[in-house]
Every structure is written in C-alpha cells, then in structure tokens.
Amino acid sequence: MLFLEKVPDLSSFDLQIYKYVSENIDKIIYMRIRDLAEATHTSTASILRFTKKFDCSGFSEFKVKLQLYAAEKALEVVDDVDEMSYIDFLTRAMQPSYKQKIQRAVELLANKELVVFLGSGSSEIMAQYGSLYFSNLFTLALRIEDPSNYPIEFLSQKFSEQICIIALSVSGETQEVTNYLKHLNTSHCKVISITNSENSTIAKLSDLNIPYYINRETIKKDREHPDKTIELTSQLPAVYTIEAIAKAVRNSLVAEKN
Template structure:
C-alpha cells in the first residue's frame, strides 16, 4: 500500500485521501499539507493522522517517502518500444544451431505415443497451448497443470519409454518441474525442455533442449520475460515432426 510493505485498514475518510493520492501521485509530492487538505475536503489535522497511519511523524516525512515511492514506480515502468529482442530471436531461428536443436528435439519426440507438457505460471499457459498444438499435428498430448499432484510412480515399462515430457520454463530452475523431471526420468521417460538458457538445471537434465536466449525482464517481483520465443519454438518442433513423418509416408 503505497510505500508500506503491508496493507492497512482505512476508514472512509482515510480511504478518500488514499484514493486521491494514488490518482494524483505526481502532483501530491509537491503539495503543501494545506493544499492536500483542501483538495480532499478535510482538515490538516486529518491529513496528519493519515500520515501517522503510514508510519510517518508528519506530512514532510510522508511526502519524502511518497516521492521516493513515485521515483521507484517510474523506474519499474515497462518500455514497450524495444522490438529488438523479438527481431534478434527470429533471426537466430534461421541459424544452423537453432535448427539443429529443433531437429534433435523432433527426433526424440517422434517415437513418443504420449506427450506431456508442463510449466508453471505463464509457462503453464504456453504448455497448455503446446498440448493442443501437438495433438493437432502429431499425437496425443496432455497438459499437466499441477505436476506435483500428477505422479507417475506405477507406469508400465511397456508405456514409460513411449512417454516424453516437454518442460517449459524461462529460467529453467523451477523446483516443482525439476522434481517432476527426476520422477519421469526414473521411469525411463524422455525429457525435452524449452528454456531461456542451455545452462539451466532443467536444460541439463533434458535429453534435448532448445534455448532461445532473450533478455530477462522483471517488473517488481514478477518475471515478465516474453513467452513469444517459447510459443514459436513449440510450433517449430511440432511442424518439424509432422514434416519428418510426411516424408516417410
């Protein structure tokens, strides 16, 4: 709540002041206490009580903390104008290295009778799309929404080596996915991963990995790195498998 790490309960008057401040942040940081009182139709005493609710001794301290908060918010704003990240990635998809990674992944996947897609957070949404796309072009594919609650302890040996997991992860270090990979590897299932780096744990545990290498982006505590490369890569692999199978028939 503003510069506080936790939420606090506000009465109706305090909530009106809070809403005014958040809506006019760039203006309030330059106001005098009397200006803010007039703008919110309360007394200066009420403004002082409001400041103390935010652990400030007075309006001057509140305004300083508010200004620092406003500056921090500006630093974390997202620049949507830089398209070079996507252009660079798409150019790399024409390289022999990327095409080789796609071909190796397709070779591992093409003998599978069941493909599982797993990811956490936004990667989970991409995994769900991947399952749909693979089912349309290749073979039955399922999205594992909650890996920890879908154990594979009792797989038949006749089936386990026909299953391939496609793990989607930006940083390649998600502990839930790593545990799931270890569980499936112990059952002799194949592992394909699509990550941002080939040096990540998930990438190194995989039978084949496709790394797309784009700049990692964070907004506050959220990882907002683009999923466009993962989406494109899934389609590339599925189309490569379909092409290989069509050539044989």
C-alpha cells in the first residue's frame, strides 16, 4: 500500500485520507499538513496518526517517502506498435524455409493422441490459446499451468510416444519450461518449440524449433527489482505459427481421408 509492503490497519478516517493521497500524490508533496487536513475534512492530528501508520515520524517524512515512491512508479516510455516488424515477419512466413518448418511440425504431430502446450507469462496465454485452437481443429490438446508439478518422465514409453509437446517462449530461456524439457531426455515425446530465436536453450532441446525473429521489447519491472523485466514483445508471430500448424495438420488429415 503506497510505499509500504504491508497493509496497515486503517480506520474510516484513515481510509478517507488514503483515498485522497493515492489520487493526488503529485499535489501532496507540495502541501502543508493543514492543507491536507482541510482537503480531507479531517484534523492535523488525524493526519499525524495516519502518517505514523505508514512508519513515518511525521508529515515531512511521509512526503519524502511519497515523493520517492512516485518517482519509482513513474511510467517508462515504450515504443509505439511497429507495423513494419509485423509485415517483415509475415513476409518471411511466406518463404519456403518457413513453410518447410510448418510441414515438419505436421509430420511430428501425425497420429499423436495428445498435444501438450507449455508457456509462462504472456506465453502461457498463448499456450492456453493453442490448446483450444488445436482441440477445435484435430486432436485433444492441453495446457500445463505449472510444469514443475507434471513430471512427465514417469509416463510409460507407449503413452509418451503418443504425446507431442509444444513449448512457447519469446526468449527461449524460460526456466520453468527449460527444466520441464530437460526431463524429457529419457522419454519418447516429440518437442516442437516456437521461440524468437533458434539460438536458445529451449530451441536446442526441441526436435523442431520454429523461430520468428521479431524485435524484442522489455521494460524494467520497478526499481526495487532492477534485475527483473516485463516482456512486451508481440505475440503475433506465435499466434500465426500456432494457427498455421493447426490448419496444416487439419488439411493433411482431410487429404488422407479423401
């Protein structure tokens, strides 16, 4: 809550002050204590009690901490949507080399009874989308929410031979997905990965990697976690690739029956 990691015990008066403060941070740092009391229809004593609940000795310290908090939460500028990067990807997706990879995916998925999608963060949403799209078009597909709780190495050889894993990761280095795929060394599952680069750990752990090479975009999570970033890279190439594979498999099955 504000600059506190914990949630203090706030009275109805405190909540009234808190609501005003959270909505007017830029103004508060220039106000006097009596100005805030007047704005919140409380008293200076109420303001002092409020600031002490936020581990401050007084209103002056509260304003300093509030100013630092506001600076840390300042929005980082992000790039506008780059339509040309999408056009570049779609152009490459029409090339024979890309279509060959889609065809190779069709071959790996042939006669599989189950497709399992893996992903984390925004790629987890893509995994959910992929499982629904595949299930609608040709076979049962599931998304694994927590790879660490699904030790697939305990599956029988006969069953694992009927499974194809599709791993999704922009960086190709997602730890949860990497650890899961490493458990497949002794299994007989086939692995297809869709990543931004073929020079990644997940790509190298796969039977087939389909890289899409689009400009990556990340922002820092916050100043308290300078080593952590938020992935903003577009998932359009992943969506396109998922749909291209599913439709190619469906058409292959239809052609076999005709």
